[in-house]
Amino acid sequence: MAAPAATVFRNVRPYGAERPVDLVAVDGVLAEGLPDGAEPLVVEGGGRIALPTLVDAHIHPDKTAWGEPWYSRRPAGSLPEYVRGDVDLFRHQRTPLAERAHRLLAHAVASGTRAVRAHVDVAPAYGLAGVAGLAEARERLAGVLDVQLVAFPQHGVRRTPGAGGLLAEAAASGLIDAVGGIDPAGFDGGPDGEGPAQLDLVFELAERHGLRLDVHLHDRGERGLDPLRDIAARTRAAGLAGRVVVSHAFCVPELPGGRLAELADLLAGAGVGLTTVAPSAHQVLPFRELRARGVRVGLGSDGVRDSWSPFGNADMLHRAHLLGWTTDARTDQELADCFALAADGGADLLDLPRVTLRPGSPADFMLLAGECLPQVVVDLPPRDLVVRAGRVVARDGRLLG
DSSP, X not given: OOOOOEEEEEEEEETXXXXXXXXXXXXXXXXXXXXXXXXXXXXXXXXXXEEEOEEEEEEOGGGOOTTSOOOOOOOOOSHHHHHHHHHHHHHHOOSOHHHHHHHHHHHHHHTTEEEEEEEEEOBTTTBTHHHHHHHHHHHHTTTTOEEEEEEEOTTOSSSSTTHHHHHHHHHHXXXXXXXXXXXXXXXXXXXXXXXXXXXXXXHHHHHHHTOEEEEEEOOOHHHHHHHHHHHHHHHHHHTOTTSEEEEEOTTSTTXXXXXXXXXXXXXXXXXXXXXXXOOOTTTSOOHHHHHHTTOOEEEOOBOSSSSSOSOOOOOHHHHHHHHHHHTTOOSHHHHHHHHHIIIIIHHHHTTOOOOOSSTTSBSOEEEEOOSOHHHHHHHOOOOOEEEETTEEEEETTEEOO
16 A cells, blocks of 8 residues: 655644644545654745635636737727737737647646636637647646636627637637636627527536536626626526626616615525626725625636736736725725635635645645734735645746656
């Protein structure tokens, strides 16, 4: 019988505790102590803070120009214009999609990310190239990064002939984990305004192939709220609680207290989760109020240096910092809440175990120099070591191996 794989991370401070301790990882899980006969590898922590690695609940690696020559973006003020920009950048790129996606996701791992939900455009302009490319990148990163793939109809299935068929092909491919949707009442409402037709398709594909569902919802007011309520009702009817997410949901931050509580109770009861990317103060979800009423909420990077924006870095600690900035976090607890959304919120949304840094927890954490958790969120110190399943996978910002 093979001896268990054991590593002792000596002299570290979980969550910035005053007194350093040793973290013992055995076969990828934190343990009370070493099993009999174990000959552990010892890694000196030097008094660094140990924090859980993070979960990016919403990212578009297929669109990225990260690491590529500078791309000059044209002005865009509407969703159709942004979509046309996506196609232009895709045709402009010279590095294969799989390589660009791998480069970005490897950087995410080295920055302290353990899992991502990756949205991949499926449209006649690309075919299923994004699905194949991301599946290749996922395979290369197996063991250091968990990747959930979402086949995302960015161009719409009603407004773009052929997109629905490609989405069905992706759903049947065995390569994806979730099927996506986009603004079923607005952008993809179709010429007759029959927004539910898109939801008919994506829910049917999710049920038939045992997939999750993740719908982008940018529409505001009742144009956004009506589909959100419809998604909750369909989720409940289909028995898909815990498997459906709505991304962005810009209609939610507009709601006053009473209506927000009512909607939160509806979503929690149906098992519909939400993701936010902290784009601005008026668009970020009221995550504290939503989570207090039982709604699962995750945090994501969204696009990273794509046609939509030259900004982004796939660093989820930086995204927690931006969340604090946009929500005017001031107290230690408010800053810790922002970190928790990137750690626990994303884990809950992707059905991953939380990292608690206690025995029984996954041995997935990062070591960095700092005083305390709130200071880390503000100052963003370098990630000195990133540990996955008890194994050091990145050092000084670089993926090993």
